[in-house]
Amino acid sequence: MSTSKPAWSERELPAFFKRWRTEWKDEELSPSNYLDYEGGLRFVLAAAWLFCPETVEYRGCVFLKENFSQDVVDNWFTTLGHDRERIEAVVNQVRLWDVFLNASRTDDEQLGEELPQLALALGECWQGVLSARYPDREITVEVGDEEDGSYGPAVTFRTSPAVSDFD
Incomplete structure (x- = not known):
């Protein structure tokens, strides 16, 4: 990816x-x-x-409320060895074709070709919203796509404590 x-x-x-x-x-x-x-x-x-998604904080992490399940997150903590940033990135991932399951991928409009632009817009919005909401954290938003384009773009984010210029 x-x-x-x-x-x-x-x-x-x-x-x-x-x-x-x-x-x-x-x-x-x-x-x-x-x-x-x-x-x-x-x-x-x-x-x-x-x-402008709703978020929840759990175990020192920030998660999209819609993606959050305490049991799932706890399992990721076990699987990924308490790597909070990786856990956030996995749980917070939104694949746009999963959001638009009922949209035709083969219609004459070729809306699937527009999804990368939508992913970039979504990523920019998340960057601004999450940075304002969590000023004590460094927010990293990533927009990605499968190498072969088979499943369309995805957007995710992870957080880490903000680094001060005075540290």
């Missing part, structure tokens, strides 16, 4: 959006306009949980 820190610096508009804008014959329309025209408020409200 290849990984990188999230950096979504060169945004490309999704193909479905470009087609929609062309159909409306208005190249000035923005993604915000799309959300308004297509009644996207429900989807954006639900997506808030993805982009």
